[in-house]
Amino acid sequence: MSVEKAEEIRKLMTEAREQTLGLFDLAEESELHESPGFGFRPIIWHLAHIGAFEGYWLLQRLAGQQPLDEHYERIFDPIKTPRESSRNLPTRREMESYLERVRSAALRVLDNARFEDEDPLLRNAYIFHLVLQHEYQHQETLAYLFHLLEPQKKRRPQANGALERTIESEQAAGEMIRIPAGSFQMGTVWDEFAYDNELPVREVYVPAFKIGKRPVTNAEYARFVEAGGYERREFWSDEGWSHKERENWTAPLYWTREGKGWRERGMFEEREFHPHHPVTNVSWYEAEAYARFAGKRLPTEAEWEKAASWDDEKKRRLRFAFGDRVPSDKEVSNFGFRFWETTPVGSFPEGASPYGCLDMTGNVWEWTGDKFEGYEGFRAFPYPEYSEEWFDGDHRVLRGGSWATRAPLLRTSFRNFFRRHFRIGFTGIRLAD
Numbered sequence: 001m002s003v004e005k006a007e008e009i010r011k012l013m014t015e016a017r018e019q020t021l022g023l024f025d026l027a028e029e030s031e032l033h034e035s036p037g038f039g040f041r042p043i044i045w046h047l048a049h050i051g052a053f054e055g056y057w058l059l060q061r062l063a064g065q066q067p068l069d070e071h072y073e074r075i076f077d078p079i080k081t082p083r084e085s086s087r088n089l090p091t092r093r094e095m096e097s098y099l100e101r102v103r104s105a106a107l108r109v110l111d112n113a114r115f116e117d118e119d120p121l122l123r124n125a126y127i128f129h130l131v132l133q134h135e136y137q138h139q140e141t142l143a144y145l146f147h148l149l150e151p152q153k154k155r156r157p158q159a160n161g162a163l164e165r166t167i168e169s170e171q172a173a174g175e176m177i178r179i180p181a182g183s184f185q186m187g188t189v190w191d192e193f194a195y196d197n198e199l200p201v202r203e204v205y206v207p208a209f210k211i212g213k214r215p216v217t218n219a220e221y222a223r224f225v226e227a228g229g230y231e232r233r234e235f236w237s238d239e240g241w242s243h244k245e246r247e248n249w250t251a252p253l254y255w256t257r258e259g260k261g262w263r264e265r266g267m268f269e270e271r272e273f274h275p276h277h278p279v280t281n282v283s284w285y286e287a288e289a290y291a292r293f294a295g296k297r298l299p300t301e302a303e304w305e306k307a308a309s310w311d312d313e314k315k316r317r318l319r320f321a322f323g324d325r326v327p328s329d330k331e332v333s334n335f336g337f338r339f340w341e342t343t344p345v346g347s348f349p350e351g352a353s354p355y356g357c358l359d360m361t362g363n364v365w366e367w368t369g370d371k372f373e374g375y376e377g378f379r380a381f382p383y384p385e386y387s388e389e390w391f392d393g394d395h396r397v398l399r400g401g402s403w404a405t406r407a408p409l410l411r412t413s414f415r416n417f418f419r420r421h422f423r424i425g426f427t428g429i430r431l432a433d
Contacts, residue, residue, distance in 0.1 A: 040083070054102050065105070137409065175214070184309075187375060193408075195386060196381045199379075252264075253281035258272075300370055307357050308357065319413075334363045371395065372415070
């Protein structure tokens, strides 16, 4: 079993690294050594950070080896080296050489791993999946940062397919689905990799509520903007209004006014916005303000997770909104960089949740109303800086994944979390009532 598992992990790690390196081909290296904006680290920093994380957990913590390069493991550690000190970084070629050394040593550790071991880092290959999913998450972070670069500075990769769907009416886009009162299992119920903040699983009673069948569209959000939503104090919390005023928000991050309409900056082009696509690149404060404008609210985490995962008929929860298998054919949702952008809401009816909610897997992350904090009985593992460090009252939970999220992270128990003013992520809105 260990041999078969090791081969599977080797394959996944190899594929992930090819995907990561491909992202750095989007722009010239000269564009990657400066911050893309908003004080973020240079894009190139993430390349060696992925290797430093892998080296720390697989070589040092698991195998008890000495650091391969103490300099790299210091400057590419986000705790030891703060953002403002991430300058004068090595070249891409130097970083890739470091990654190759780490990977070669890591694969030797993999070959000797015994996943039936009682060590919690080894059991079910936990630590290898931690390293793998960390790389997946940084791939999406890289997409956020590349989006900040002006379109003409990037090269468009070959698309993975074309989408030909019938776009439903705007009236259908605002439809709400009633979820009956009842209990469900919240959290990870499968004996597979999960982050500490997805545990422990527990029974949660949720009163009856309504939730949007689809995410809020660009056209719907434009009505909020046109109605003076960014000038009307009654829609905003005190903190939200303060951020809006200080940062001069007047529309979603990549929207610009053109006559009476709007243009939107995609990854590779400036264009008229797509009215039936989900609104994206909005902060939690904007999502909250829009919900007030619409006479509704953001769903709680428990509401979102129940609507996405619970099968009332079979009294069980699903790992993904459409079922238990890891998506691979991409016919169930927009994920994994297939189109390099959002798709019209409701484009994947095959991916509907048991209650009939669409786009709860991929397309855009969806803000919930809840603070990011540990579930009752939470235990930090294997390090507090992934989750516990961010139980600060400012971070809010997002669910569902985006067009840049890799398949395993689309699980219905996965909890993403950003600060309330964060706008560069592929974040959208689903309403509740």
